[in-house]
Amino acid sequence: MSDNAVDQGKRTWLITTGCAGAVGGVAAAVPFVSTFAPSERAKAAGAPVEVDISALKPGEKLTVEWRGKPVWIVRRTPEQVEALKTLDGQLADPESKRKAYPTPEYALNTHRSIKPEYFVAVGICSHLGCSPSDKFATGAQPSLPDDWKGGFLCPCHGSTFDMAGRVFKNKPAPDNLEVPPHMYLSDAKLLIGEDKKA
Numbered sequence: 001m002s003d004n005a006v007d008q009g010k011r012t013w014l015i016t017t018g019c020a021g022a023v024g025g026v027a028a029a030v031p032f033v034s035t036f037a038p039s040e041r042a043k044a045a046g047a048p049v050e051v052d053i054s055a056l057k058p059g060e061k062l063t064v065e066w067r068g069k070p071v072w073i074v075r076r077t078p079e080q081v082e083a084l085k086t087l088d089g090q091l092a093d094p095e096s097k098r099k100a101y102p103t104p105e106y107a108l109n110t111h112r113s114i115k116p117e118y119f120v121a122v123g124i125c126s127h128l129g130c131s132p133s134d135k136f137a138t139g140a141q142p143s144l145p146d147d148w149k150g151g152f153l154c155p156c157h158g159s160t161f162d163m164a165g166r167v168f169k170n171k172p173a174p175d176n177l178e179v180p181p182h183m184y185l186s187d188a189k190l191l192i193g194e195d196k197k198a
């Protein structure tokens with residue numbers, strides 16, 4: 001066997017082991033780098049959730065998860081926003097004064113939101129924890145009054161909420177829907193779970 005054949009074999013072996021080592025190094029680095037992103041456990045524990053709302057059209061709802069709960073982002077139509085002003089006499093807590101689910105200061109208004117067009121709420125009924133259904137269409141419908149102006153219906157026990165998540169009088173739900181802490185990062189980005197700029 002010539003010296004050249006031995007050197008060729010060593011060279012091939014060195015290249016092969018070098019490549020295997022590089023692949024192993026990359027494989028080890030990927031899990032390490034991914035530890036910098038919030039884990040699913042951290043998200044469930046309450047890490048803020050960033051949401052792109054740029055594609056949400058008037059009259060549509062987007063649902064995201066924050067702290068294991070469904071959070072609704074509803075882009076209300078001008079008619080839905082206007083109808084909110086006419087409902088105070090029919091609501092159990094029109095000004096969101098009850099404290100079971102304290103409403104953030106910036107949502108203590110008729111539309112219960114920072115911007116009248118957008119409503120952000122935890123989609124869980126304050127009665128027994130069911131998730132109400134969308135009933136955005138106006139007018140008479142099964143289980144709803146004839147003058148229904150749009151909102152939400154909890155199918156479990158019939159609690160109804162307006163388009164600002166305010167519960168109607170004489171319903172099983174004791175409180176309005178919860179408004180989570182949130183803030184706008186831009187016109188197209190919403191941050192759920194945090195409402196103060198660092």
